[in-house]
Amino acid sequence: MKKINWYPPVILGLLALLVLTFGALVVSRSDQEQKVTTLENTGQQTFEWKLVTTWPKNFPGLGSAPERFAKKIDQMSNGRLKIKVYGAGELVPAMGVFGAVSDGAAQVGHGAAYYWKGKIPAAQFFTAVPFGLNAQEMNGWLHYGGGLQLWEELYAPFNLIPMAGGSTGVQMAGWFNREINSVEDLKGLKMRIPGLGGEVLNRAGGTAVTIPGGELYTALQTGVIDATEWVGPYNDLAFGFHQIAKYYYYPGWHEPGSILEIIINKTAFEKLPKDLQAIVRTAARDANQDMLDEYTARNNRALKELVGEHGVELRKLPDDVIAHLKTINDQIMQETAAKDPQFARIYQAFQDFESQVIPYHRISEEAYYKTRDH
Amino acid sequence: MKKINWYPPVILGLLALLVLTFGALVVSRSDQEQKVTTLENTGQQTFEWKLVTTWPKNFPGLGSAPERFAKKIDQMSNGRLKIKVYGAGELVPAMGVFGAVSDGAAQVGHGAAYYWKGKIPAAQFFTAVPFGLNAQEMNGWLHYGGGLQLWEELYAPFNLIPMAGGSTGVQMAGWFNREINSVEDLKGLKMRIPGLGGEVLNRAGGTAVTIPGGELYTALQTGVIDATEWVGPYNDLAFGFHQIAKYYYYPGWHEPGSILEIIINKTAFEKLPKDLQAIVRTAARDANQDMLDEYTARNNRALKELVGEHGVELRKLPDDVIAHLKTINDQIMQETAAKDPQFARIYQAFQDFESQVIPYHRISEEAYYKTRDH
Numbered sequence: 001m002k003k004i005n006w007y008p009p010v011i012l013g014l015l016a017l018l019v020l021t022f023g024a025l026v027v028s029r030s031d032q033e034q035k036v037t038t039l040e041n042t043g044q045q046t047f048e049w050k051l052v053t054t055w056p057k058n059f060p061g062l063g064s065a066p067e068r069f070a071k072k073i074d075q076m077s078n079g080r081l082k083i084k085v086y087g088a089g090e091l092v093p094a095m096g097v098f099g100a101v102s103d104g105a106a107q108v109g110h111g112a113a114y115y116w117k118g119k120i121p122a123a124q125f126f127t128a129v130p131f132g133l134n135a136q137e138m139n140g141w142l143h144y145g146g147g148l149q150l151w152e153e154l155y156a157p158f159n160l161i162p163m164a165g166g167s168t169g170v171q172m173a174g175w176f177n178r179e180i181n182s183v184e185d186l187k188g189l190k191m192r193i194p195g196l197g198g199e200v201l202n203r204a205g206g207t208a209v210t211i212p213g214g215e216l217y218t219a220l221q222t223g224v225i226d227a228t229e230w231v232g233p234y235n236d237l238a239f240g241f242h243q244i245a246k247y248y249y250y251p252g253w254h255e256p257g258s259i260l261e262i263i264i265n266k267t268a269f270e271k272l273p274k275d276l277q278a279i280v281r282t283a284a285r286d287a288n289q290d291m292l293d294e295y296t297a298r299n300n301r302a303l304k305e306l307v308g309e310h311g312v313e314l315r316k317l318p319d320d321v322i323a324h325l326k327t328i329n330d331q332i333m334q335e336t337a338a339k340d341p342q343f344a345r346i347y348q349a350f351q352d353f354e355s356q357v358i359p360y361h362r363i364s365e366e367a368y369y370k371t372r373d374h
Numbered sequence: 375m376k377k378i379n380w381y382p383p384v385i386l387g388l389l390a391l392l393v394l395t396f397g398a399l400v401v402s403r404s405d406q407e408q409k410v411t412t413l414e415n416t417g418q419q420t421f422e423w424k425l426v427t428t429w430p431k432n433f434p435g436l437g438s439a440p441e442r443f444a445k446k447i448d449q450m451s452n453g454r455l456k457i458k459v460y461g462a463g464e465l466v467p468a469m470g471v472f473g474a475v476s477d478g479a480a481q482v483g484h485g486a487a488y489y490w491k492g493k494i495p496a497a498q499f500f501t502a503v504p505f506g507l508n509a510q511e512m513n514g515w516l517h518y519g520g521g522l523q524l525w526e527e528l529y530a531p532f533n534l535i536p537m538a539g540g541s542t543g544v545q546m547a548g549w550f551n552r553e554i555n556s557v558e559d560l561k562g563l564k565m566r567i568p569g570l571g572g573e574v575l576n577r578a579g580g581t582a583v584t585i586p587g588g589e590l591y592t593a594l595q596t597g598v599i600d601a602t603e604w605v606g607p608y609n610d611l612a613f614g615f616h617q618i619a620k621y622y623y624y625p626g627w628h629e630p631g632s633i634l635e636i637i638i639n640k641t642a643f644e645k646l647p648k649d650l651q652a653i654v655r656t657a658a659r660d661a662n663q664d665m666l667d668e669y670t671a672r673n674n675r676a677l678k679e680l681v682g683e684h685g686v687e688l689r690k691l692p693d694d695v696i697a698h699l700k701t702i703n704d705q706i707m708q709e710t711a712a713k714d715p716q717f718a719r720i721y722q723a724f725q726d727f728e729s730q731v732i733p734y735h736r737i738s739e740e741a742y743y744k745t746r747d748h
Contacts, residue, residue: 075652076450134742136510136543139663140670169510170738233734251741278449279653286656289513289663296514297727300734314737322745353671358746360607360674363688364544366743367625368508371696372732373740 036271047272049083052101054094054111057087061235061295065166065260066110069287076279081272083108098263102158107268110165113151113261114195121336122343125350126151126162128171128255130196130329133354135167135257135292137361141353142259150346161269163284165262166291169299171255172236173317174229175220175245180317183324192216192228196332197254203328220244229254233302234295242306247315253325260291410645421646423457426475428468428485431461435609435669439540439634439661440484446657455650457482472637476532481642484539487525487635488569495710496717499724500525500536502545502629504570504703507728509541509631509666511735515727516633524720535643537658539636540665543673545629546610547691548603549594549619554691557698566590566602570706571628577702594618603628607676608669616680621689627699634665 035048051070055063070083088094091106098116101109114127125132126147133141141147142164151162178189187205198208211219211228219225221244228245229252230236242248262284269277306312337344409422425444429437444457462468465480472490475483488501499506500521507515515521516538525536552563561579572582585593585602593599595618602619603626604610616622636658643651680686711718 072652072656076649076656078647078649131746134739136666136670139667140674143664143667144671170742172738232738250737251745252738253742253745256742273452275450275452278446282446282450282656282660285660285663289659290517292510293513293517296510296731297518299738300514300727300730303734303737304730316737316741326745353674356674356678357670360677361743362747363624363677363690364546364606364626364673365508366740366747367690368544368627368630369735369740369743371625371627371700372505373736 044080045273046080047082047276049081049107049268050091050105051083051085051108051110052091052097052106053085053109054088054097054115057085057090059087060238061168061231061291061298062166062260063087064294065287065291066108066262068290069108069110069165069262069283072283072286073279076283077276081276081279098158098160101263101265102160104159104265104267107265109261109263111261111263112258113162117195120154120342121340122154122346124196125346126154126259126261128195128258129333129350130200130254131256131326132350133257133357135169135259136365137353137357138167138257138259139164139288140357141350145353146349147353150349154342154346155263156266159266161264161266163262163264163281164259164288165284166260166288167295168231168255168258168260169292169295170232170257171229171252172232173249173252173254174227175236175241176227176247176249176315177220177223177245178226179247179315180249180321182318183321186321186324189227190225192219192225193254195254196329197229199332200254200325200329203332204325217241217244232295232299233306234298237302237306237310242310242312246313248306248312249315249317251317251322253317253322259288262287418454419647420453421455421650423455423481423642424465424479425457425459425482425484426465426471426480427459427483428462428471428489431459431464433461434612435542435605435665435672436540436634437461438668439665440482440636442664443482443484443539443636443657443661446660447653450653450657451650455646455653472532472534475637475639476534478533478639478641481639483635483637485635485637486632487536491569494528494716495714496528496720498570499720500528500633500635502569502632503707503724504574504628505630505700506724507631507731509543509633510739511727511731512541512631512633513538513662514731515724519727520723521727524723528716528720529637530640533640535638535640537636537638537655538633538662539658540634540662541669542605542629542632542634543666543669544606544631545603545626546606547623547626547628548601549610549615550601550621550623550689551594551597551619552600553621553689554623554695556692557695560695560698563601564599566593566599567628569628570703571603573706574628574699574703577706578699591615591618606669606673607680608672611676611680616684616686620687622680622686623689623691625691625696627691627696633662636661 037046051066053066057063066085070085073081073083092100095115097109097111100106112127113123116123155162189206190209191201191206192211193201193208201208209225216228220228230239307314333347337347411420425440427440431437440459444459447455447457466474469489471483471485474480486501487497490497529536553559563580564583565575565580566585567575567582575582583599590602594602604613681688707721711721
């Protein structure tokens with residue numbers, strides 16, 4: 001998954017929007033307070049909020065969650081809390097979402113915590129850890145395993161309240177124009193892969209590169225890169241990678257259950273009456289579940305189309321390659337924890353949860369999947 | 375999972391409540407309309423609803439969903455929709471929930487669709503099908519695969535609106551005092567197992583029996599039955615099965631991702647203003663996700679305690695036993711479909727979704743779980 005997830009045809013329009021961004025920012029800075037109106041007939045206040053996202057507006061899957069969140073809140077509050085959704089670059093650039101919500105230029109943001117790893121390395125635990133928790137496990141950890149509380153503590157200094165705001169499920173290992181038959185084949189591999197996964201690839205002898213979404217298709221087509229990860233069949237089919245890549249590799253290992261985030265400006269949230277606060281929290285939980293449901297249904301349909309109609313060749317990463325990547329990942333996680341006490345503390349909690357859920361899911365979810373292989 | 379899920383200590387109190395049930399029913403029949411009040415200061419109507427469940431009040435996991443649902447609605451509606459939760463037998467018996475909500479004696483019910491299989495065999499698709507969809511897949515099918523619409527059509531003649539109201543995840547195969555090393559060992563096996571799973575056991579040469587929850591502990595202890603399924607580690611630990619059973623078997627095959635249901639009286643729902651309708655629907659989605667999160671976190675903790683502190687011996691059902699049960703299940707599903715056009719129609723839709731999600735989850739969720747086995 002990547003911060004700048006637009007389709008090639010959308011890129012020109014977005015570039016135009018990016019040019020406009022600084023102008024829009026000036027306007028928003030002078031209007032930092034949320035708009036509050038009191039209705040004369042009922043004595044009830046109404047609120048107008050801005051929601052900024054790291055995705056182009058209405059981007060399939062990822063971008064439909066903030067729209068759903070805003071719509072549900074409008075319906076449930078009978079119009080007392082109106083939220084206007086802005087795509088990446090419309091009000092602030094994708095990577096400006098955290099700052100804009102933190103300082104109140106917008107009241108809500110939708111994105112992914114690992115985008116802020118430059119500022120807060122430990123934020124990555126709340127999106128995805130290679131070989132870590134999948135979507136069901138992340139939701140268990142966040143809501144009944146103490147995870148959300150750690151996330152709230154991490155964001156409190158930034159005047160932000162975080163909530164889970166969707167999940168893509170397991171992401172695919174990606175599209176490759178080079179076969180991966182052994183750990184040797186990782187050497188020299190130029191691949192677009194962000195975050196912790198990218199660090200793992202670098203240490204395995206490859207080169208993780210950062211390429212904006214709009215340039216990715218051409219980069220893979222012309223051989224500037226050998227491979228790219230994206231999301232999963234639903235988003236990948238729409239992007240058209242099957243037209244320019246030879247192999248579609250599984251299993252995903254770098255983002256086993258990416259959780260998206262909804263961040264809310266704490267000052268704005270506390271100005272809401274209790275009923276609207278409850279509506280906001282419940283709408284977030286709704287959006288969180290809904291996105292996974294959407295990906296589950298649409299990924300499976302898209303995979304059938306990719307394989308059945310477009311003749312995509314599915315390939316499995318060899319077991320020894322997976323084991324090698326896992327060993328490297330453990331090293332990187334431990335080294336990062338040794339340098340960053342905040343990272344270390346959350347890593348410990350994450351591992352505690354893993355130490356219980358992995359054995360349990362081995363005899364429940366995983367063992368069940370295997371019964372269907374017979 | 376079973377309709378009468380109480381702990382032994384609770385049984386006497388519940389029996390007393392059951393005795394009172396018919397009296398309570400008379401009262402409720404004379405008060406079929408929901409209570410509606412108009413607040414003078416705002417002109418807004420308030421509503422009082424009754425929610426009847428198939429579980430004892432506050433039963434861990436299953437019983438906490440209706441409480442959460444009612445509480446969230448109270449908070450979000452600022453008290454305009456008050457829902458009082460009744461445990462099984464308090465207002466109507468567990469098996470009277472469907473009828474009570476259908477005829478308006480209560481406005482909401484919480485239970486499981488497969489309890490109504492005597493009236494509607496096809497209802498079983500909306501709880502669990504042996505070797506069918508797990509929790510994530512059920513949610514994908516219901517909300518983005520057309521499943522919910524089929525469920526709504528199925529319940530429409532009963533003036534009921536169904537919604538997903540929680541999931542337990544994969545249930546365990548159960549507690550056994552007899553080893554299962556081959557298909558021969560299923561012959562003569564007396565086991566408490568409900569629904570389609572019970573039919574499969576019978577055809578495999580075993581005897582599926584129905585025993586109320588309160589008598590189950592003694593029945594297993596004294597050898598009246600050889601085995602029983604229940605839910606999973608969280609509920610099973612609380613029940614104390616580890617004190618009287620030798621083996622804890624996996625994988626669960628009979629209830630791979632049981633979905634609970636919230637049923638709402640259509641007439642009552644349509645009397646609500648649009649904002650309260652949206653609040654009810656979103657609260658259901660919240661409860662649906664929340665229960666799976668709770669089971670995911672608490673099952674894993676409970677399994678650790680069962681194995682680590684109570685020395686429970688985990689056993690795996692042999693592959694050929696699983697394959698045998700699966701073959702029998704396919705036969706039973708096909709025979710039932712041949713006799714019941716409604717069952718056949720939903721079975722076809724269920725299989726269409728399976729034909730896509732099973733191959734996709736084989737290379738995503740299942741393949742990912744396997745990377746963690748290295």
